[in-house]
Amino acid sequence: MVEALRGLGYTTETALADLIDNSISAGARTVEINFHWAGSESWITILDDGVGMNDEELDKAMRLGDKNPLHQRDPSDLGRFGLGLKTASFSQARRLSVASRRGLKTSCLRWDLDVLANDPEGGWHLLEGIHPGSETKVEALGGRDHGTPRTLGGP
Ligand SMILES: Nc1ncnc2c1ncn2[C@@H]1O[C@H](COP(=O)(O)OP(=O)(O)O)[C@@H](O)[C@H]1O
Ligand SMILES: [Mg+2]
Secondary structure (H helix, E strand, O other), X not given: OHHHHOOOOOOHHHHHHHHHHXXXXXXXXXXXXXXXXXXXXXXXXXXXXXXXXXXXXXXXXXXXXXXXXXXXXXXOOOOOOOOHHHXXXXXXXXXXXXXXXXXXXXXXXXXXXXXXXXXXXXXOOOEEOOOOOOHHHHHHHHHOOEEEEEEEEOO
């Protein structure tokens, strides 16, 4: 299913727009985007200074379709289907790491499509923490007291 969601017709621009929409809905004033182009080792980081998420909110944010599209949403909320973060990211990358900081606590969860693809049991493994070796990509969050950086793809 996740592999099929990758083909929903996003371009890099519209995928990033979907993620920036989330930052705006979260009250971000600044969104920093970094690109590193290196073939299959490419990555993109997106850092915002919005309200961030606690553990429970992050867990929900990483699930597919956690919000009912029929429910009323805040007029300033640009999201709708509860899918954008995941579908936009998977369209561009096989790994999505979301770290978020509230107060002194930083939480990080990660989807890795290769881990899902390689599990013969077909388990939905939502992984904890940043991919080993990618720690520097979330360092920027350290100096803030709230916000959400996402890392797409790469090592
Ligand atoms: N940058 C962010 N800052 C804070 N919360 C976020 C951010 N991105 C996503 N979220 C949370 O994750 C949820 C799921 O995002 P998404 O999959 O794009 O669906 P939707 O935007 O339709 O709600 C959002 O509703 C929001 O609660
Ligand atoms: Mg959204």
